[in-house]
Amino acid sequence: DGGITQSPKYLFRKEGQNVTLSCEQNLNHDAMYWYRQDPGQGLRLIYYSQIVNDFQKGDIAEGYSVSREKKESFPLTVTSAQKNPTAFYLCASSILAGVLSSSYNEQFFGPGTRLTVL
Amino acid sequence: AQSVTQLDSQVPVFEEAPVELRCNYSSSVSVYLFWYVQYPNQGLQLLLKYLSGSTLVESINGFEAEFNKSQTSFHLRKPSVHISDTAEYFCAVNEKGRRALTFGSGTRLQVQP
Numbered sequence: 683d684g685g686i687t688q689s690p691k692y693l694f695r696k697e698g699q700n701v702t703l704s705c706e707q708n709l710n711h712d713a714m715y716w717y718r719q720d721p722g723q724g725l726r727l728i729y730y731s732q733i734v735n736d737f738q739k740g741d742i743a744e745g746y747s748v749s750r751e752k753k754e755s756f757p758l759t760v761t762s763a764q765k766n767p768t769a770f771y772l773c774a775s776s777i778l779a780g781v782l783s784s785s786y787n788e789q790f791f792g793p794g795t796r797l798t799v800l
Numbered sequence: 801a802q803s804v805t806q807l808d809s810q811v812p813v814f815e816e817a818p819v820e821l822r823c824n825y826s827s828s829v830s831v832y833l834f835w836y837v838q839y840p841n842q843g844l845q846l847l848l849k850y851l852s853g854s855t856l857v858e859s860i861n862g863f864e865a866e867f868n869k870s871q872t873s874f875h876l877r878k879p880s881v882h883i884s885d886t887a888e889y890f891c892a893v894n895e896k897g898r899r900a901l902t903f904g905s906g907t908r909l910q911v912q913p
Contacts, residue, residue, distance in 0.1 A: 686843075688843075713899060715900070717903075722809060722905060722906075723905055724804075724806075724890060724903040724904055724905040724906050725844075725890065725903040726903075727900050727901075730899060730900060732899060740900065772843055772844065774844075778899070787832065787894045787898075787899060787900075787901060788834070788846060788849065789846075789901060790846075791836075791843035791844040791845070792843050793842055793843045794841070794842065794843050796841070
């Protein structure tokens with residue numbers, strides 16, 4: 683079955699530790715995204731990547747880092763610099779049509795990882 | 801810059817009653833519009849989308865949304881809700897040419913028996 687997997691589902695971290703959230707997709711999508719979800723605030727974009735070895739900061743990138751060494755994988759590291767990391771993290775992917783085409787950006791989401799800092 | 805406003809954070813409704821979840825957007829260019837649904841502790845699922853053409857779009861489970869350009873709205877409606885519709889609903893906008901979606905803050909639909 684094609685889809686997006688995120689692991690682990692629940693993650694606990696002590697303050698001051700870095701932690702990496704996994705996101706894998708087998709949809710052959712070019713673009714991948716990371717969002718953070720907090721109660722009452724909807725989803726906010728952390729980072730996105732349109733192709734391998736390239737990624738762009740979103741609206742709330744401070745305290746996070748990403749890599750895109752393979753098309754199917756887009757791990758997110760929550761560093762100790764992130765002041766309030768407790769949240770639900772969602773990964774998504776989409777087909778990336780050509781720049782000149784009138785494309786739309788339907789995103790497919792993984793099940794999410796709930797990170798709690800103790 | 802694109803933005804989305806969902807005015808109602810929670811909407812309680814009785815089973816079999818009609819419901820409307822409101823969504824307004826702001827953008828200086830043409831947009832694509834989406835409604836996503838999220839069940840507890842799960843990811844988001846696409847409910848319906850407006851890309852072009854008919855301004856009324858429908859989902860397979862009875863929801864519909866109408867794109868109103870003059871009012872910059874994309875409200876979600878269902879004539880008769882079920883208990884299973886209890887979830888959080890997110891409106892999202894994508895400006896043509898941009899890669900990222902912008903989401904509203906979400907509306908929690910609570911269907912009561």
